[in-house]
Amino acid sequence: MTEESPFPPYGGGKIRRQSILKALSVSGNRVHAIIANKLQANLDHFKLENVTLHEFNEKPGKLHAISRYFKIFHKNRKRLALIKKLLAAEPIDLAFLDCYFIGQYISFFKKRKIPVIVGTENAQSRLNRVRPAKNLLRKLEKYSNYILQVIHERLFFNRADAVIVVSENDRLFHKKFVEENKLHILPNFLEFTKYTPTGEKGSYVIMTGSFKSFQNQWGLTWFLENVWDEELSRCTQLIVAGDYSREFFEKIKRKHKHQNFQGVQVLGQVKDLNPHISQARVSVVPLLHGSGSRVKILEAMALKTLVISTTKGAEGIEHENSIIIADRAEDLKKEILKVIKGNKPGYYKALAEKAYQVALKKYSFEVNRLKLQDILDHETLHK
DSSP: OBSSOOOSOOSHHHHHHHHHHHHHHHTTOOEEEEEOOTTOOOGGGGOOTTEEEEEOOOOOOHHHHHOGGGGGGOOOHHHHHHHHHHHHHSOOSOEEEESSSOGGGHHHHHHTTOOEEEEOSSOHHHHHHTOOOOSHHHHHHHHHHHHHHHHHHHHHGGGSSEEEESSHHHHHHHTTTSOGGGEEEOOOOBOGGGOOOOSOOOSOEEEESOTTSHHHHHHHHHHHHHTOOHHHHHHOOEEEESTTHHHHHHHHHHHTTTSOOTTEEEEESOSOOHHHHHTOSEEEEOOSSOOSOOHHHHHHHHTTOEEEEOTTTTTTOOOTTOSEEOOSHHHHHHHHHHHHTTSSHHHHHHHHHHHHHHHHHHSBHHHHHHHHHHHHHHHHHTO
């Protein structure tokens, strides 16, 4: 059960949720997936063997209208009715509650002696705490959300039988309020069969992601203000692609009317990003805030495209020095120029190949399908 939809699989969180559903399916589990479908995707296009999708879009009620902060204590009656209906039809061996404000449902399953796993995709309160806020209203919103997330994590997570995190950094964070033996690392992972490198490498740099995310918004803004300049625009092109990228770039242009954005092409949301990533010379990840790990880095690794990232951008990924790390604007620019100008092409090609092998070993579907099934088997057998 998740408040978010895995479909369509645009953005890291959706890709993670779809990968988990597919892994459960391939392992032979019968899955009832209660998902939101706020984008009204045609779920018939995303059918998986052994998975029955139950669409549930929670509408704000009176309690939510009074204050959304009570949501962490509130169980939706219609959602509970759906779960009870499923329970009446067949026994449920395990409940997987995935992401955000969903911990209040743990007690429902525990009372029925059903083991519960809570899934996370980042350290939510820690991430929100570092979110920039420019004015008083935004600061109030930020800190109220932060407090809400802290309460939710501390109040509910340790009641679950297991908590799944995506990285060692996130494990150390959750260890502060969850018993260590309950914590399991299941990294973001990809079906490599969907990521076949195509075409020759071009001379452009690409940045992808959902630009509704504040991390990507601030990262792109910082990159354009401090890294992208006339020298770079003369020898390469920056392609920006992903959900809300076009709209956000227009906001940047309105704010920086006198800045030169020559050489920047914004594609918006693209149905298939793989050819664009595959043919890029560099995938750049200039993030200043982070938690969890970036699926866009794994996608570039799988497509044998060299990654240049800040430390925060690469957080959570064990890349074995196959990613170039540069935190200062001048260093980031210097590394991009070296690659674009053709310095040591053999070295950079070998680095991208190494990244591919690392991703195949640690972040591929089959490796992590088995990890997930081990976690499920352990929790179910200890019911």
